[in-house]
Amino acid sequence: MESPESSYMSSPEVPPRRSASLKSPISDDKEKPTYIRFLVSNAAAGSVIGKGGSTITEFQSESGARIQLSRNHEFFPGTSDRIIMISGAFDEIYKAMELILAKLLSEIHAEDGDDVDPRSKVRLIVPNSSCGGIIGKGGATIKSFIEDSQAGIKISPQDNNYIGLSDRLVTLTGSLEEQMRAIFLILSKLTEDAHYSQSMNAPFSYAGVNIAGFHGIPHPYVLPSVAYNAINFGPSGAGGKFQSNKEDRGNSVTIGVADEHIGVVVGRGGRNIMEIGQVSGARIKISDRGDFISGTSDRKVTITGSQGAIRTAEAMILQKVASASEM
Known part of the structure; x- marks a missing residue:
């Protein structure tokens, strides 16, 4: 079902004369x-x-x-x-x-x-x-x-x-x-x-949408393997309504990261994930091997903290994943 659209403007009834040429931006x-x-x-x-x-x-x-x-x-x-x-x-x-x-x-x-x-x-x-x-x-x-x-x-x-x-x-x-x-x-x-x-x-922030690799097409053509704000949604994740959490410090968001990219998020000896936690102020927990988001091969990464801490941690994780995708 499409999201409701309201017409701000529609086509004019009497077509006016169109400009002859394309005027390029500066x-x-x-x-x-x-x-x-x-x-x-x-x-x-x-x-x-x-x-x-x-x-x-x-x-x-x-x-x-x-x-x-x-x-x-x-x-x-x-x-x-x-x-x-x-x-x-x-x-x-x-x-x-x-x-x-x-x-x-x-x-x-x-x-x-x-x-x-x-x-x-x-x-x-x-x-x-x-x-x-x-x-x-x-x-x-x-x-x-x-x-x-x-x-x-x-x-x-x-x-x-x-x-x-x-x-x-x-x-x-x-x-x-x-x-x-x-x-x-x-x-x-x-x-x-x-x-x-x-x-x-900037990270996409589509509720419950897992922006990740499309199975069967080469890596350079897929959006980064990170899901944003997949919290309080139905089983499929898509189209759910957000239920507000009044306790700012206790917000918890689960995102999905492709299994092959977990290593770059964690880093050698856990260095990267510790850095992300320290910089953002969020607590980050990664699901065990084989524990995937339903219907995907993406591991669950749960980020807990204030909304600002979660946003910072998400952005840092996305950056790690994107840099790994381009290598």
Whole structure:
């Protein structure tokens, strides 16, 4: 079930004249590394990956961008869709998005033939703190983006049902050309926001979502193997509601770390885990070998302490795991 979306703005009834050319972001913003995230269904993710990772390898090679996915059945809260993150320079991300969306559109055409709706939908994940820049004063910016791109643009309300969820969905409806123009405009605006680009390496905080390796695709294409805030949820972990814990010092969060990465989290003689505990002020406990998060090969890492201590410990663990993934 999709999270409820309220239309902030939709396509204008009378299409105004579109700008003739793409106006690139300022050169400095265009060159610095940034990212974009969006949702795809399980089936669509499979076609992006390709047999043995062939399609995603080709797209990365052609665009120069890095393309990563959340694991099979690990979804954005309130949806049944997986997360794709593309990172790199502005032009690299734009090219990779075009390759992926064109591929997905061709798959739909192959299945449905002439019956396919020419106006498809793509949902971007945007930090709540960056949505104001897209909306603009009195909705002026989003209105200009709709008029320029001819795409429908909807921004979902902030969902307070999930702990740590500080992202909203920006839904773009239209033809491939219209969607790509809207993506160009939105990403141009986001790259002007220093906080947005800085959040590229920040831990994801999706309630109960285990952002980890997708079984069957090579390591460079998977989001870091760390689950965030998997506390007080149903057996599957996904889509549960957060139940607040009033005792700040007694918060406890269980995250999942791929079994092969536990060694780098612990460190020689326990050096790394001791350092993480000392710096963060949190208490960290790792499950025994073979004691995995249900349905995964991820060990349970339980972090106890204040919310700030837990966040710091999570970030440090993610950094250890990410550095091991890139070796």
